[in-house]
Amino acid sequence: MTTLSPSALAPTRAPADRGALRLRVTDLHEAAPGIRSVTFVAADGGPLPGHPAGSHLVLTCGDRRNAYSLTGPGVAPESYTISVLLLPAGQGGSQFVHRLEVGDVVDADRPRSAFAPVSTARHHLLVAGGIGITPMLSHAREAVRWGRGFTLLYGHRAGAAAHLHELRQLCGDRLEEHPDREVFLARISQALATARLGTHLYVCGPAPLLDAVLQRAEQLGWPPERVHTERFSAADLDPGEPFVASLVRSGGQVVVPSGVSLLAALEGEGVRVPNMCRQGVCGECRVPVLAGLPLHRDLFLSEAERAAGDSVMCCVSRSTGPTLELDL
Numbered sequence: 001m002t003t004l005s006p007s008a009l010a011p012t013r014a015p016a017d018r019g020a021l022r023l024r025v026t027d028l029h030e031a032a033p034g035i036r037s038v039t040f041v042a043a044d045g046g047p048l049p050g051h052p053a054g055s056h057l058v059l060t061c062g063d064r065r066n067a068y069s070l071t072g073p074g075v076a077p078e079s080y081t082i083s084v085l086l087l088p089a090g091q092g093g094s095q096f097v098h099r100l101e102v103g104d105v106v107d108a109d110r111p112r113s114a115f116a117p118v119s120t121a122r123h124h125l126l127v128a129g130g131i132g133i134t135p136m137l138s139h140a141r142e143a144v145r146w147g148r149g150f151t152l153l154y155g156h157r158a159g160a161a162a163h164l165h166e167l168r169q170l171c172g173d174r175l176e177e178h179p180d181r182e183v184f185l186a187r188i189s190q191a192l193a194t195a196r197l198g199t200h201l202y203v204c205g206p207a208p209l210l211d212a213v214l215q216r217a218e219q220l221g222w223p224p225e226r227v228h229t230e231r232f233s234a235a236d237l238d239p240g241e242p243f244v245a246s247l248v249r250s251g252g253q254v255v256v257p258s259g260v261s262l263l264a265a266l267e268g269e270g271v272r273v274p275n276m277c278r279q280g281v282c283g284e285c286r287v288p289v290l291a292g293l294p295l296h297r298d299l300f301l302s303e304a305e306r307a308a309g310d311s312v313m314c315c316v317s318r319s320t321g322p323t324l325e326l327d328l
């Protein structure tokens with residue numbers, strides 16, 4: 001996430017269960033006030049997996065796990081770099097990262113992407129707000145590498161922009177900096193209205209920005225398949241009511257206590273469900289629902305998909321009733 005915010009951290013898992021990586025911190029610096037960039041290499045000195053732009057790294061932060069956008073090159077990377085905004089009132093992920101020291105070793109999953117650029121796009125319109133610049137840095141880097149056309153609109157508070165020097169060097173006049181929110185929104189609106197045919201929109205930033213951009217894109221008739229978003233995470237979630245997940249195919253029943261995610265409860269019973277962000281953002285952990293009413297708390301499903309009620313993002317969503325029947 002992208003920097004995905006640590007506001008919806010997930011319980012940790014054993015690092016061995018996903019081909020995990022062991023990484024060593026080699027560099028730390030302040031990318032902007034309150035934003036720390038951390039560079040890792042493989043702890044054993046070996047090669048690191050490559051990744052497309054927009055990928056993130058799920059880092060084990062003490063007893064929690066959190067996803068952060070990779071900002072560096074993804075082709076044969078010699079290191080991984082993330083930039084993390086310190087959230088003093090968060091659940092600890094950013095504080096963990098801000099406490100790291102050079103030489104520390106951490107566990108992480110292999111990079112995954114739910115926000116990759118579309119290679120057939122005729123132009124890429126990148127819109128970033130605040131720390132939402134992190135996935136856009138890798139998008140811009142890849143667009144430059146492959147000669148793809150792009151425009152990057154970067155809204156930030158004056159004096160608080162991360163990676164500005166690097167972005168200016170990388171993007172030249174394809175970067176537009178907007179410290180004034182109203183001017184930023186007006187420029188986004190204009191860019192959406194005048195985008196050439198075949199342009200894909202990518203947007204990452206705070207929820208109000210995403211909502212405003214998506215609303216404007218919809219008003220202007222942008223096809224949903226040309227609109228790509230990376231939200232920070234599902235909002236702070238309450239622990240929820242306990243319920244029982246009935247696994248129809250296998251005949252099992254899994255109790256999901258308050259404060260434990262459906263995904264974690266399933267994993268606790270040995271039921272493996274593909275997952276990535278564990279924050280309701282990526283769509284990887286979608287499970288078909290056969291009966292019962294899901295309590296959707298993710299940021300992935302569309303309104304129509306929510307209304308259909310036939311699937312649930314089990315990392316954050318729950319059940320409105322005592323039982324949810326799953327096609328598992």
Ligand code: FES
Pocket residue numbers: 274275276277278279280281282283284285286298300313314315316
């Ligand atoms: S793991 Fe990403 S939405 Fe659940």
